[in-house]
Amino acid sequence: MQSVDMFGKRVGFVKFKADVVDEKTGAKLPGVVFGRGGAVAVLMLLECAGEKHVVLTEQARVPVGRVILELPAGMLDDDAGDFVGTAAREIEEETGIHIKTSDLIDLTALLDKETGQKMFPSPGGSDEEITLLLYRGHINPEALSALQGQEQGLVEHGELIKVHVAPYRKLWRYTADAKALAAIAIYEMATKEGILPELSSL
Known part of the structure; x- marks a missing residue:
């Protein structure tokens, strides 16, 4: 040790x-x-005026020395291993949006069982395993605009977070966040194969 x-x-x-x-x-x-154990991240897609938008968080990340746009995410911090409950809590803390856990879809559960049905961002050096979840809803233009630039996060935990909203079609070029890039890949392939349920409403 x-x-x-x-x-x-x-x-x-x-x-x-x-x-x-x-x-x-x-x-x-x-x-x-x-x-560092288990963690969860959520691909939040909000449909507005016929276009999908994604909710991101802007945070300064000391290890890489830059500000990163990321999916709302957090470490699993309860003993019950409740990834979905953790995800809903992190979304509210980081974006101010309250969602129902029943509206979250586990994207990593769509992977073959042999993968462990988790995403391992750095398996050569860390045990971190991430559950990637999907949330899809509708939002009106006024509410979407109000999200842009909101300051969120738990200051007592060192979280200085700014909310960003971006067109989903640009996300793959808009972020260097491995969680986001992996979620895009699973979401796009699952959509192509027609295995995702219908949209919910926000």
């Missing part, structure tokens, strides 16, 4: 080194691990 970062009374991040050997070859495998 090399280091532990606490989030209040809870263990947040853990860095450790494991000795792992391949049984067939005897070769030692890279075993430095940054442990």
